Amino acid sequence: MRVLALGGSGAMGAAAVRAAVTLPAVTEVVVADRDLAAAHALAEASAGHGAVVRARRVDVTESDDLRGALRDADVVLNTVGPYYRFGLSILAAAIRTRTHYLDICDDWEPTVRMLELDAAARDAGVCAIIGMGASPGVSNLLAARAARDLDRVENAYTAWPVDVPEALDAAETLGAGGEPSAAAVHWMQQISGAITVVRDGRLTEEAPLRAVTLALPGRRRGTAYTVGHPEPVTLHRSLAPSGDAANLMVVTPGTAAYLDVLRTDIDKGRLTNESAARELAEPSLRRTLRAMPRATTLGSHGTLPPFFAAVTGSAGDEHRTVLAHLTDTAEIARFTADMARFTGVPLALGLAQLLDATARRPGVHPPEAIIDPDRFFTDLGIRIGLEPSQHVVSVEQAPSAALVDNGKRDRRVHRG
Numbered sequence: 001m002r003v004l005a006l007g008g009s010g011a012m013g014a015a016a017v018r019a020a021v022t023l024p025a026v027t028e029v030v031v032a033d034r035d036l037a038a039a040h041a042l043a044e045a046s047a048g049h050g051a052v053v054r055a056r057r058v059d060v061t062e063s064d065d066l067r068g069a070l071r072d073a074d075v076v077l078n079t080v081g082p083y084y085r086f087g088l089s090i091l092a093a094a095i096r097t098r099t100h101y102l103d104i105c106d107d108w109e110p111t112v113r114m115l116e117l118d119a120a121a122r123d124a125g126v127c128a129i130i131g132m133g134a135s136p137g138v139s140n141l142l143a144a145r146a147a148r149d150l151d152r153v154e155n156a157y158t159a160w161p162v163d164v165p166e167a168l169d170a171a172e173t174l175g176a177g178g179e180p181s182a183a184a185v186h187w188m189q190q191i192s193g194a195i196t197v198v199r200d201g202r203l204t205e206e207a208p209l210r211a212v213t214l215a216l217p218g219r220r221r222g223t224a225y226t227v228g229h230p231e232p233v234t235l236h237r238s239l240a241p242s243g244d245a246a247n248l249m250v251v252t253p254g255t256a257a258y259l260d261v262l263r264t265d266i267d268k269g270r271l272t273n274e275s276a277a278r279e280l281a282e283p284s285l286r287r288t289l290r291a292m293p294r295a296t297t298l299g300s301h302g303t304l305p306p307f308f309a310a311v312t313g314s315a316g317d318e319h320r321t322v323l324a325h326l327t328d329t330a331e332i333a334r335f336t337a338d339m340a341r342f343t344g345v346p347l348a349l350g351l352a353q354l355l356d357a358t359a360r361r362p363g364v365h366p367p368e369a370i371i372d373p374d375r376f377f378t379d380l381g382i383r384i385g386l387e388p389s390q391h392v393v394s395v396e397q398a399p400s401a402a403l404v405d406n407g408k409r410d411r412r413v414h415r416g
Contacts, residue, residue: 015344104133222302
């Protein structure tokens with residue numbers, strides 16, 4: 001099949017391209033980008049590893065240009081962000097051209113609107129899988145794996161690391177030209193304003209950076225902080241939790257406090273998402289001093305795993321907490337430390353399941369609703385070099401009365 005890689009020369013797109021060219025069902029990959037020179041460079045570097053690879057200049061803001069590229073492809077990998085600007089329009093164009101679609105959308109706002117295109121995608125015979133990256137993506141499949149052992153789901157939390165176990169790398173928040181990266185700008189969007197979570201079984205909006213203290217199997221315990229992400233939106237549909245669901249950041253108290261300072265100033269109009277992202281990369285003394293008193297009041301990440309899903313519910317007459325987390329191996333640690341690969345490779349593995357019809361059902365789907373998690377994690381282990389006896393995912397469970405420490409359930413980071 002012919003694959004169009006929109007934004008393919010970016011870091012995450014390039015990782016997806018390198019993996020996609022090796023898939024047996026892929027005959028051609030077109031690296032599509034506004035930067036034609038970068039697209040040519042990746043196409044040349046990827047030649048000889050499987051599928052034919054060529055470059056094409058595509059500007060997604062030019063509708064005729066976009067539709068022309070889509071018509072020439074069987075499936076599109078969309079890694080053009082931020083998704084709150086481009087996600088909905090590119091998916092709508094793919095549906096119009098009857099082109100299957102996958103992306104790594106990590107914004108909850110467009111996720112809601114993209115899911116509303118489900119009927120249009122079904123009518124067009126298009127399979128669209130949204131949020132097929134690390135978080136969302138791997139995180140959703142961990143939640144699906146954890147929920148498999150339960151008859152009914154009460155609470156569902158997904159979590160990803162910020163500066164745990166290693167300090168935040170400022171280089172990751174700046175692009176090659178010294179400007180804030182798209183990922184950093186996205187992050188500022190999702191720690192400000194209002195975010196969508198599930199409370200008491202219903203989608204609701206609230207301020208981000210709510211502290212959630214978890215008690216997990218294996219005597220793991222710590223506090224993480226809510227952030228705007230698609231997982232609670234999609235898990236509300238797929239797992240139907242009767243209690244709460246949210247996406248969490250596993251972060252040190254100092255970084256959580258500094259993020260809260262940035263959030264306060266964004267909400268008050270003192271910073272834009274872009275200027276806040278620069279402040280994240282190059283913290284100012286004034287904001288650092290404002291954050292210091294707040295940090296002393298915040299709970300620590302404690303012994304929480306860095307990347308996990310935790311689900312509570314019932315199995316028969318027993319109430320359980322099930323924890324699904326990435327196994328602690330050197331290979332997995334190296335893989336997850338490389339955010340481009342950690343996001344792009346899952347996208348390509350999702351593509352593999354779409355191409356062989358394991359996951360090719362018309363409609364708009366989050367990963368957990370269509371991707372086979374067992375096959376995905378097996379394929380991921382092979383891709384990152386694990387031995388056959390090694391597992392990507394560890395699942396632990398224990399009887400429990402509650403997932404969240406109710407004494408800290410409603411605690412929020414100080415605002416002001």
